[in-house]
Amino acid sequence: xxxxxxxxxxxxxxxxxxxxxxxxxxxxxxxxxxxxxxxxxxxxxxxxxxxxxxxxxxxxxxxxxxxxxxxxxxxxxxxxxxxxxxxxxxxxxxxxxxxxxxxxxxxxxxxxxxxxxxxxxxxxxxxxxxxxxxxxxxxxxxxxxxxxxxxxxxxxxxxxxxxxxxxxxxxxxxxxxxxxxxxxxxxxxxxxxxxxxxxxxxxxxxxxxxxxxxxxxxxxxxxxxxxxxxxxxxxxxxxxxxxxxxxxxxxxxxxxxxxxxxxxxxxxxxxxxxx
Amino acid sequence: xxxxxxxxxxxxxxxxxxxxxxxxxxxxxxxxxxxxxxxxxxxxxxxxxxxxxxxxxxxxxxxxxxxxxxxxxxxxxxxxxxxxxxxxxxxxxxxxxxxxxxxxxxxxxxxxxxxxxxxxxxxxxxxxxxxxxxxxxxxxxxxxxxxxxxxxxxxxxxxxxxxxxxxxxxxxxxxxxxxxxxxxxxxxxxxxxxxxxxxxxxxxxxxxxxxxxxxxxxxxxxxxxxxxxxxxxxxxxxxxxxxxxxxxxxxxxxxxxxxxxxxxxxxxxxxxxxxxxxxxxxxxxxxxxxxxxxxxxxxxxxxxxxxxxxxxxxxxxxxxx
Numbered sequence: 001x002x003x004x005x006x007x008x009x010x011x012x013x014x015x016x017x018x019x020x021x022x023x024x025x026x027x028x029x030x031x032x033x034x035x036x037x038x039x040x041x042x043x044x045x046x047x048x049x050x051x052x053x054x055x056x057x058x059x060x061x062x063x064x065x066x067x068x069x070x071x072x073x074x075x076x077x078x079x080x081x082x083x084x085x086x087x088x089x090x091x092x093x094x095x096x097x098x099x100x101x102x103x104x105x106x107x108x109x110x111x112x113x114x115x116x117x118x119x120x121x122x123x124x125x126x127x128x129x130x131x132x133x134x135x136x137x138x139x140x141x142x143x144x145x146x147x148x149x150x151x152x153x154x155x156x157x158x159x160x161x162x163x164x165x166x167x168x169x170x171x172x173x174x175x176x177x178x179x180x181x182x183x184x185x186x187x188x189x190x191x192x193x194x195x196x197x198x199x200x201x202x203x204x205x206x207x208x209x210x211x212x213x214x215x216x217x218x219x220x221x222x223x224x225x226x227x228x229x230x231x232x233x234x235x236x237x238x239x240x241x242x243x244x245x246x247x248x249x250x251x252x253x254x255x256x257x258x259x260x261x262x263x264x265x266x267x268x269x270x271x272x273x274x275x
Numbered sequence: 276x277x278x279x280x281x282x283x284x285x286x287x288x289x290x291x292x293x294x295x296x297x298x299x300x301x302x303x304x305x306x307x308x309x310x311x312x313x314x315x316x317x318x319x320x321x322x323x324x325x326x327x328x329x330x331x332x333x334x335x336x337x338x339x340x341x342x343x344x345x346x347x348x349x350x351x352x353x354x355x356x357x358x359x360x361x362x363x364x365x366x367x368x369x370x371x372x373x374x375x376x377x378x379x380x381x382x383x384x385x386x387x388x389x390x391x392x393x394x395x396x397x398x399x400x401x402x403x404x405x406x407x408x409x410x411x412x413x414x415x416x417x418x419x420x421x422x423x424x425x426x427x428x429x430x431x432x433x434x435x436x437x438x439x440x441x442x443x444x445x446x447x448x449x450x451x452x453x454x455x456x457x458x459x460x461x462x463x464x465x466x467x468x469x470x471x472x473x474x475x476x477x478x479x480x481x482x483x484x485x486x487x488x489x490x491x492x493x494x495x496x497x498x499x500x501x502x503x504x505x506x507x508x509x510x511x512x513x514x515x516x517x518x519x520x521x522x523x524x525x526x527x528x529x530x531x532x533x534x535x536x537x538x539x540x541x542x543x544x545x546x547x548x549x550x551x552x553x554x555x556x557x558x559x560x561x562x563x564x565x566x567x568x569x570x571x572x573x574x575x576x577x578x579x580x581x582x583x584x585x586x587x588x589x590x591x592x593x594x595x596x
Contacts, residue, residue, distance in 0.1 A: 061353075065351075065352075109379075110380050111379075111380070111381075117351060118347070118348075118351060118376065118380060119375065119376075119379050119380045120375075121375070122371060122374075122375040125340075125344045125371075125372055125375060125376050128340070128341045128343075128344030128345050128347075128348065128372070128376075129344050129345070129347050129348040129351065129376055130348060131341075131345050131348060132344065132345040132346060132347055132348020132349040132350075132351070132352070132356070133348040133349070133351060133352045134348075135309075135333065135345065135348070135349060136309075136348065136349050136351075136352030136353065136354050137352065139309065139330070139331065139354070140352075146348075158340075159338075159340045159341055159344070159372075162335075162336075162338035162340065162341035163341050163344075163345075165336070165338075166335060166336070166338070166341060166345070170333070
């Protein structure tokens with residue numbers, strides 16, 4: 001696969017991934033466009049630059065691990081893995097999302113895509129799973145790292161904070177969490193449902209290294225992941241400030257597009273904007 | 276096993292103690308064995324493992340949900356994690372995690388619940404697990420085991436470790452009668468016929484196996500020939516042993532230290548309905564939570580004794596005619 005550190009190339013890949021997301025969810029007539037679009041740069045930066053992985057050898061024991069804990073954003077993961085060239089995620093089948101028999105299940109399911117590290121969809125659990133992986137890597141004296149993307153609404157789940165406490169206590173510096181902080185959850189704005197602020201202070205109080213950044217700024221993501229890799233003795237969380245529905249004007253910051261598919265006309269409009 | 280073997284049923288170690296001792300042996304044999312616990316290691320008996328292999332033991336604090344999902348991550352990365360707590364907490368506080376991070380991806384996690392049933396005694400119903408088998412059996416792909424004594428517990432913990440896939444093993448707090456001689460072989464999914472019999476079959480798991488043996492001995496004095504079957508594997512069920520029991524004895528009593536709703540009894544009844552309908556009776560906890568008391572006092576009060584098993588057998592025989 002074509003790994004790169006080049007910003008223009010990564011931005012072009014991100015644009016292509018956004019087009020896939022809109023087309024897939026449009027074809028499926030259901031799904032979660034907003035939270036898929038907000039996480040695009042995070043996943044593109046990880047899969048095309050930061051992570052050690054080999055799409056031709058998905059079972060490579062020393063690969064870095066990735067968990068999409070906010071499993072409803074499955075389309076961004078499918079599109080990124082398809083662009084990477086994983087055999088389990090054929091690019092010409094992306095538009096079968098959510099159809100009976102498709103490998104592209106509504107939420108990531110490793111029965112259908114064995115290259116996935118975990119099956120997700122029930123919120124709040126991915127950080128614990130990532131920590132289990134981090135413990136295993138440390139026990140084996142291996143240098144591979146585990147990355148887990150959390151939703152902002154997701155971290156209202158108590159298990160996240162059980163895991164946060166555990167990860168810092170065990171000094172798991174091989175685990176990196178990314179909060180896709182797009183400020184919107186299903187029922188509306190996070191601040192109106194259950195406010196997370198002061199979010200960075202919460203993670204710091206739990207013993208994590210915190211990096212706040214613009215989650216659509218690929219250079220900032222590259223720098224933050226490097227800082228995480230250089231941080232010893234504690235896990236790192238990236239609080240990635242993002243825009244729900246990023247890249248499609250009528251979806252941006254619009255709670256409606258948390259879990260509603262675009263109409264054919266809206267797909268057409270979105271693809272024009274993402275051309 | 277010989278038809279007229281005499282069972283002494285002397286009090287032996289608790290099944291949780293056998294689990295703890297076996298875990299240490301397994302730790303010596305296989306460096307991929309890791310243990311997670313939730314601040315109960317001195318009760319679940321994972322403490323011995325934690326002392327010998329501190330680098331492979333992780334207490335999660337009082338956070339069972341996190342513990343189960345950490346075990347999932349460890350298994351995903353090739354470890355053989357044992358996650359242990361009281362059954363009451365492991366299966367309820369960790370259930371959603373068992374469903375999504377263990378059963379659904381079919382990861383190789385071994386769950387050992389201790390302090391199962393009402394025989395934990397004085398701590399009372401919040402700590403008693405009477406619904407764990409119903410919950411564990413509801414998980415697709417799970418293997419569910421409830422050993423009768425320490426010999427069975429040790430052998431079945433080993434068998435669970437040797438197989439690939441998620442397993443729940445139900446153990447108890449109190450010392451239980453010795454049913455098996457050292458060296459008895461066990462196969463997951465294969466029931467053990469302890470006593471031959473032709474009039475009625477007494478099926479049980481856990482400490483109700485010894486009570487069923489005592490019931491069979493009492494029935495024999497009345498001229499009733501009772502077969503006793505240790506159904507140590509609740510899932511997958513040994514359907515052939517059940518079919519034979521139904522066909523050959525025509526009456527089955529299932530006894531368990533668990534709610535009659537959703538335990539072994541209903542699973543056996545389903546198999547009987549499908550394979551060879553016959554008269555059945557059930558001994559178990561009846562739609563209630565128990566209370567504080569001594570283990571023996573509770574087993575007496577809630578009907579978990581040979582007396583109730585024998586009475587159920589007599590009812591079944593009366594209906595059979």
